Amino acid sequence: MRYFADEIPGGGPLPKPQSASIAEGHRPRVVIVGAGFGGLNAAMNLRQADVDVTVIDRRNYHLFQPLLYQVATAGLSPAQVATPIRRILSRQANATVLMERVEGIDTKAQTVETSNRRIHYDYLVIATGARHAYFGNDAWADAAPGLKTIADATEIRARILSAFERAEVAEDEKIRGALLTFVIVGGGPTGVELAGAIAELARKVIVRDFRRIDSSSARVLLIEAGERVLPTMPPCLSEKAKRQLEGLGVEVLLRTPVTQCDEAGVGLADGSAIESACVLWAAGVMASKAAKWLGVPADRAGRAMVDEKLNPPGHETIFVIGDTAAAVGEDGKQVPGVAPAAKQMGQYAAGAILARIANRPVEPFRYRNFGNLATIGRKAAVADFGRVRLSGFPAWLVWGLAHLWFLVGFRNRVAVFLDWAFAYLRYDRSARLITDRHDR
Numbered sequence: 001m002r003y004f005a006d007e008i009p010g011g012g013p014l015p016k017p018q019s020a021s022i023a024e025g026h027r028p029r030v031v032i033v034g035a036g037f038g039g040l041n042a043a044m045n046l047r048q049a050d051v052d053v054t055v056i057d058r059r060n061y062h063l064f065q066p067l068l069y070q071v072a073t074a075g076l077s078p079a080q081v082a083t084p085i086r087r088i089l090s091r092q093a094n095a096t097v098l099m100e101r102v103e104g105i106d107t108k109a110q111t112v113e114t115s116n117r118r119i120h121y122d123y124l125v126i127a128t129g130a131r132h133a134y135f136g137n138d139a140w141a142d143a144a145p146g147l148k149t150i151a152d153a154t155e156i157r158a159r160i161l162s163a164f165e166r167a168e169v170a171e172d173e174k175i176r177g178a179l180l181t182f183v184i185v186g187g188g189p190t191g192v193e194l195a196g197a198i199a200e201l202a203r204k205v206i207v208r209d210f211r212r213i214d215s216s217s218a219r220v221l222l223i224e225a226g227e228r229v230l231p232t233m234p235p236c237l238s239e240k241a242k243r244q245l246e247g248l249g250v251e252v253l254l255r256t257p258v259t260q261c262d263e264a265g266v267g268l269a270d271g272s273a274i275e276s277a278c279v280l281w282a283a284g285v286m287a288s289k290a291a292k293w294l295g296v297p298a299d300r301a302g303r304a305m306v307d308e309k310l311n312p313p314g315h316e317t318i319f320v321i322g323d324t325a326a327a328v329g330e331d332g333k334q335v336p337g338v339a340p341a342a343k344q345m346g347q348y349a350a351g352a353i354l355a356r357i358a359n360r361p362v363e364p365f366r367y368r369n370f371g372n373l374a375t376i377g378r379k380a381a382v383a384d385f386g387r388v389r390l391s392g393f394p395a396w397l398v399w400g401l402a403h404l405w406f407l408v409g410f411r412n413r414v415a416v417f418l419d420w421a422f423a424y425l426r427y428d429r430s431a432r433l434i435t436d437r438h439d440r
């Protein structure tokens with residue numbers, strides 16, 4: 001897709017290199033790469049500002065990742081957790097949206113490079129997020145998909161539902177056993193959510209739908225290398241989450257590193273193996289290439305190191321935010337890779353840019369932790385608000401309300417609420433479709 005140079009603020013042929021000061025005669029040009037939680041919040045917080053904002057994303061939609069596991073387990077449809085970026089910013093007159101993949105950044109020329117063009121910036125916000133990682137075992141990706149995109153979610157949904165379909169027609173007991181064994185590697189929030197949702201699907205939702213198999217006999221195993229599930233939560237809530245998972249019939253294996261993943265299942269550190277036709281990966285995270293683009297230091301997860309103003313070293317006009325930044329809070333701890341942190345960083349970056357333009361001092365970024373939530377299943381969740389800790393139904397209610405509140409778009413909120421209400425009353429899931437490459 002080609003645009004005319006004049007149509008994009010800062011677009012077109014490579015301009016002459018400029019210093020950090022803004023050339024006379026044009027409004028400051030703010031380029032935001034990534035329209036996830038961080039980038040979108042940066043853009044929206046510049047809506048009243050006398051700047052030109054260009055938002056670049058490789059996709060045309062903003063994805064609400066916290067509910068992606070429900071797409072993967074047939075609870076919601078993809079469109080219920082995604083909203084077109086253009087629609088979100090359609091009323092923001094100073095914002096232009098480009099659907100392009102960024103491939104590099106020339107900090108000297110102050111340009112962002114996509115496959116089609118170079119776009120000049122005066123201020124740059126990089127919010128390109130993170131992806132799952134296999135700790136150097138990338139060959140495991142085909143056998144054990146992770147959950148990050150809508151394509152991942154529909155692939156996982158197809159694998160889960162296909163496993164039941166194939167088990168229904170399998171003649172061999174051993175093969176049927178492997179088809180009815182679901183392994184989730186990684187006991188963080190995504191692993192816990194997937195395990196709980198698959199167990200409920202097997203035991204409550206589809207239990208009357210098959211004739212030859214008993215779906216409720218399916219094994220769901222959550223395998224975690226560390227000491228406990230949900231390691232960022234207080235130990236008492238990890239223990240409660242484990243008990244709630246076990247109540248749903250999930251087998252939780254702790255201190256159990258996975259050493260092999262292939263079509264047959266997983267191998268464990270003690271030399272044993274679990275045969276499974278459906279292995280899902282929820283164990284590691286690797287940041288986007290932002291640090292490489294900028295040529296700045298990164299931590300072990302590839303996150304670009306930033307100072308207390310979210311600038312990478314030596315780049316006062318560049319802000320790296322959200323999951324792709326290695327930022328440290330006032331308490332000296334790493335700011336966590338969660339949606340509220342990315343949103344706060346986006347809001348901060350917008351304010352810091354306006355302060356720089358007005359030659360006002362820029363205060364350091366302060367992360368405010370309003371609490372951690374993780375859901376386990378229908379009526380089961382844990383919530384940590386510091387002194388207040390909840391589990392079971394009250395935590396699940398808070399989780400549901402919080403996710404409805406933060407979901408982008410009124411229509412999506414209503415649609416998700418109705419689906420949840422129906423699922424709650426009837427134990428049904430609306431999106432039990434095996435699609436994509438599986439229906440060719």
Ligand SMILES: Cc1cc2nc3c(=O)[nH]c(=O)nc-3n(C[C@H](O)[C@H](O)[C@H](O)COP(=O)(O)OP(=O)(O)OC[C@H]3O[C@@H](n4cnc5c(N)ncnc54)[C@H](O)[C@@H]3O)c2cc1C
Nearest residue numbers: 034036037038058065066102128129322323337338339342
């Ligand atoms: C399955 C899952 C469940 C989660 N659950 C929770 C939860 O319950 N609560 C919570 O707080 N957090 C949760 N998180 C984490 C939360 O979603 C992230 O912390 C948050 O999305 C980070 O926001 P971000 O803006 O940094 O990146 P993202 O939201 O990931 O957005 C990055 C954007 O950059 C775009 N992009 C990437 N590379 C390029 C490129 N080269 N060119 C152009 N565009 C690019 C992407 O298309 C994307 O739109 C979950 C994450 C996952 C994957």
